[in-house]
Amino acid sequence: MTPEQAPWWTRAVVYQVYPRSFQDSDGDGVGDLGGILQRIDHLADLGVDVVWLSPVYRSPQADNGYDISDYQDVDPAFGTLAQLDELIAALHDRGIRLVMDLVVNHTSDEHPWFVESRSSTDSPTRDWYWWRPPREGMTAGQPGAEPTNWHSHFSGSAWQYDEASGEYYLHLFDRKQPDLNWENPEVRQAVYAMMRWWLDRGVDGFRMDVINMISKAVGPDGSLPDGPPLPGLPYGDGTPHFSNGPRIHEYLQEMHREVFDGRRESLLLVGEMPGVTPEQARLYTDPARAEVDMVFQFEHVQLDLDGDKWHPRPLRMRDLKASLGRWQAGLADVGWNSLYWDNHDQPRAVSRFGDDSPRFRRDSATCLATLLHLHRGTPYVYQGEEIGMANFPFTDLAQFRDVESLNHHVQAVAHGADADEVLAAMRRMSRDNARTPVQWDGSPNAGFTTGTPWIAVNPDHAEWNVAAQLEEPASVLAHHRRLVALRHEDPVVALGDFTMLLPDHDEVYAFTRCLDGDTLLVVCNLSGTAQPLADLLPEAVAAGVVLGNLAEDDPAVLRPWEARVLRPSR
Ligand code: TEU
Numbered sequence: 303m304t305p306e307q308a309p310w311w312t313r314a315v316v317y318q319v320y321p322r323s324f325q326d327s328d329g330d331g332v333g334d335l336g337g338i339l340q341r342i343d344h345l346a347d348l349g350v351d352v353v354w355l356s357p358v359y360r361s362p363q364a365d366n367g368y369d370i371s372d373y374q375d376v377d378p379a380f381g382t383l384a385q386l387d388e389l390i391a392a393l394h395d396r397g398i399r400l401v402m403d404l405v406v407n408h409t410s411d412e413h414p415w416f417v418e419s420r421s422s423t424d425s426p427t428r429d430w431y432w433w434r435p436p437r438e439g440m441t442a443g444q445p446g447a448e449p450t451n452w453h454s455h456f457s458g459s460a461w462q463y464d465e466a467s468g469e470y471y472l473h474l475f476d477r478k479q480p481d482l483n484w485e486n487p488e489v490r491q492a493v494y495a496m497m498r499w500w501l502d503r504g505v506d507g508f509r510m511d512v513i514n515m516i517s518k519a520v521g522p523d524g525s526l527p528d529g530p531p532l533p534g535l536p537y538g539d540g541t542p543h544f545s546n547g548p549r550i551h552e553y554l555q556e557m558h559r560e561v562f563d564g565r566r567e568s569l570l571l572v573g574e575m576p577g578v579t580p581e582q583a584r585l586y587t588d589p590a591r592a593e594v595d596m597v598f599q600f601e602h603v604q605l606d607l608d609g610d611k612w613h614p615r616p617l618r619m620r621d622l623k624a625s626l627g628r629w630q631a632g633l634a635d636v637g638w639n640s641l642y643w644d645n646h647d648q649p650r651a652v653s654r655f656g657d658d659s660p661r662f663r664r665d666s667a668t669c670l671a672t673l674l675h676l677h678r679g680t681p682y683v684y685q686g687e688e689i690g691m692a693n694f695p696f697t698d699l700a701q702f703r704d705v706e707s708l709n710h711h712v713q714a715v716a717h718g719a720d721a722d723e724v725l726a727a728m729r730r731m732s733r734d735n736a737r738t739p740v741q742w743d744g745s746p747n748a749g750f751t752t753g754t755p756w757i758a759v760n761p762d763h764a765e766w767n768v769a770a771q772l773e774e775p776a777s778v779l780a781h782h783r784r785l786v787a788l789r790h791e792d793p794v795v796a797l798g799d800f801t802m803l804l805p806d807h808d809e810v811y812a813f814t815r816c817l818d819g820d821t822l823l824v825v826c827n828l829s830g831t832a833q834p835l836a837d838l839l840p841e842a843v844a845a846g847v848v849l850g851n852l853a854e855d856d857p858a859v860l861r862p863w864e865a866r867v868l869r870p871s872r
Contacts, residue, residue: 307745307792311570313796314351315684315786321358321380322366323739324685326751335381335389344783346396349786352570354401354509354647362412365477365705369410373496399506401540406493407512408479416480418729419774423467430489431480432472442468451528452540457709476705484516484553490635494560514575517547545577554593572640574598581630587637597638600623603648612727619808619828630678630800639679644687649735653693662830663690665863668781668851669826672865673811675785678800686740689771690778693735694760703757707732743769784849792820809833823868835860845870
């Protein structure tokens, strides 16, 4: 791909806004569109090209907006449609595109489509969802009578019994998030019409929530298969029957024809795809197949998990290199990577992969950022990451808000787990770590709200906040600004080939990026111990520093958490 042929998003950096926690403008303690409008200069100063806005649609907020009851309106908690139009215009004025979250694997159970579907077995939208009778020979409502043994992501069985009709509906996530039946062409057309409506309103693309789960492996008789049993749980793993399902590519290609034809070049289409492999991602992101531009894969955020997210274990850097290296190689000639450490579902990267102790927090945050932004792919920065926000010091169940975390606690304790151990895992892994309010300044609510925040502000905000970093050239914020600018200025960063160096080294993560004879060498010390760079990569010592996260010192030694982007002389 030459710089002339490359799509615009190869040079772009995306910033994710989780509106509930970004900025409150009306004092109700919940972030809103008015708040984003107030903080828009922060995004422009950072230099990002795209804002991905997590859901602001009408929603009962069972999963903070990922349960949508009206796709074509804004939830009053976040503001109005007119404010969203204002936001689109304000971003466009600054050359920033807006990508909306598209949550169409499921709706809210309060969406009129589902309310209608549930009203009777003869309802015109009955078949828009997955309704099934109890398992053959079982009494409806009894444990084990669910149509399949699938476990839901957020709450026990993936089937909810509906007494009125004697049938169950499928929900891969919470019971308030019934799955849409994409087999039904009316469902697909309704979704496409809604998407066209948003594009006509001026949005610049979609981040498609769990989009690789929309095709389920349904048999000709309408049956769905059981999954392999899950250890220690009375459920099975349904993923083989709904992850990258039989019609997924057909649906995405149809969506492309129906929605994106004629306007694809200006859009950004990214599919969130748990469980996707590099081989599958090549298919999803091959431009010739017209599906999506890039995917969010999950491999690198699962390397420190033992079985599931509630059983964290230490990450081996070698595993991280092997994984990211495989993704770089897998999409080198076809397709494209998205790059992220943080989002609204992951604990904070500086606490998880870095070192958030006072000594190394700034250095590890900037080191991780350098590493991420210098890979080949489109980097995604999650709100607060640009100032090194860290996990919250949770001590009590009452501090949590997230449906996944709270449901997990109930389930785990009901199945005999020790409540303190469950809480300890939640403290490390809960999504609420990512959802505490953005720390704008050192005032009591960090400048987020004049009211009572919906979730507590991290007590470290007195020291770690945007205001404190704004004019500080050595800050995490200033470093992010430099990384964004570097991608814009240097075509090697955007398009250079990637070659991993020192694959077996457990502390130093090093690689080159090459384009038309021009090379960048990236060396990052992912540890708290100095590393002998002169021995490991002698060519690095004499190379010119393009960008580093520490003031220049002995070029032969890589200090703890030091990161350097180098340009060896040709
Ligand atoms: O997340 C999809 C997903 O796979 C999550 O279950 C993820 O694995 C989990 O949050 C990790 O703890 C998407 C959204 O990003 C998430 O916020 C939603 O809750 C979910 O879909 C349902 O819409």
